[in-house]
Amino acid sequence: MSIQFRPLGTHIGAEVEGIDLREPLSPAQAEEIHNGMDRYAVLVFHNQPLTNEQHLGFTKGLGPLEDTSRNTLRAAADFRLPTTFADVSNLDGENKPFGADDRRRLFAIGNRLWHSDSSFKAVPAKYSLLRAVRVPSKGGNTEFAHMGAAYEALDEDTKSVIEDLVCEHSQLFSREAIGFREFTPEERERFRPVRQRLVRTLARTGRKSIYLSSHIGTIIGWPLPEARLLLRDLSEHATQREFVYSHKWQVDDLVIWDNRQTMHRGRPFPTNEARDVRRTTVKGDAPTVEQAIAA
Numbered sequence: 105m106s107i108q109f110r111p112l113g114t115h116i117g118a119e120v121e122g123i124d125l126r127e128p129l130s131p132a133q134a135e136e137i138h139n140g141m142d143r144y145a146v147l148v149f150h151n152q153p154l155t156n157e158q159h160l161g162f163t164k165g166l167g168p169l170e171d172t173s174r175n176t177l178r179a180a181a182d183f184r185l186p187t188t189f190a191d192v193s194n195l196d197g198e199n200k201p202f203g204a205d206d207r208r209r210l211f212a213i214g215n216r217l218w219h220s221d222s223s224f225k226a227v228p229a230k231y232s233l234l235r236a237v238r239v240p241s242k243g244g245n246t247e248f249a250h251m252g253a254a255y256e257a258l259d260e261d262t263k264s265v266i267e268d269l270v271c272e273h274s275q276l277f278s279r280e281a282i283g284f285r286e287f288t289p290e291e292r293e294r295f296r297p298v299r300q301r302l303v304r305t306l307a308r309t310g311r312k313s314i315y316l317s318s319h320i321g322t323i324i325g326w327p328l329p330e331a332r333l334l335l336r337d338l339s340e341h342a343t344q345r346e347f348v349y350s351h352k353w354q355v356d357d358l359v360i361w362d363n364r365q366t367m368h369r370g371r372p373f374p375t376n377e378a379r380d381v382r383r384t385t386v387k388g389d390a391p392t393v394e395q396a397i398a399a
């Protein structure tokens with residue numbers, strides 16, 4: 105049986121049926137999923153009770169893994185999961201929710217700003233695959249916005265202004281935006297800004313998208329206030345409801361999104377409840393600008 109895609113919105117997202125992710129992925133199935141990703145940018149799989157190994161196996165069928173173990177303030181001794189996973193949960197090494205004032209939590213909730221995963225790395229992420237193991241009683245949705253549809257809806261003047269712009273991205277910038285500024289010298293070095301194009305083109309489809317992320321702090325060659333205002337205008341435009349799909353998580357959902365053509369954000373949920381969500385990440389192919397290599 106072939107895989108079926110049922111669109112969720114006008115511009116973004118589809119539910120996927122006709123595949124058991126516990127089974128090895130055939131090359132033909134992988135190709136169908138890549139095509140689905142090119143078209144819908146977010147794919148939702150329900151009722152997929154995977155082990156970590158099966159989740160990893162499925163991910164590797166779509167491309168090489170990105171190592172995300174240094175993206176976080178969790179110490180290695182604190183990891184609940186293998187380093188092949190990004191632990192996006194609010195849980196410490198003993199499976200207890202972080203306290204409200206815990207530094208690791210306050211850093212992690214920066215993901216409630218619209219962003220694209222690993223845009224702060226010279227070679228940024230391609231796909232993220234997030235699986236829900238435990239969900240809170242309310243809240244905790246993930247929202248996705250389609251940056252290709254948002255690009256196409258820009259006026260021609262704006263398209264030509266942004267066409268060749270290059271931005272600097274860092275987790276220092278996204279955290280500064282929520283008033284989190286206390287970093288050690290080691291963290292500041294680890295989170296040093298990298299450069300990315302503001303408009304990128306999806307190689308397989310030729311479709312352009314605005315490569316936005318709250319990790320952006322500057323536009324190269326622009327005065328800072330003007331850069332921040334343009335970025336704010338673009339983000340407001342790109343996250344209008346018509347470009348957005350909001351996912352309400354159920355246990356055993358797995359959602360894949362394409363970081364090259366979407367932004368996403370987590371939504372709040374009760375701090376004392378467990379939200380155990382686990383992410384694997386497929387590595388991007390290349391830097392988005394030449395300069396990114398030297399950055």
Ligand SMILES: [Fe+2]
Nearest residue numbers: 215220221368
């Ligand atoms: Fe994220």
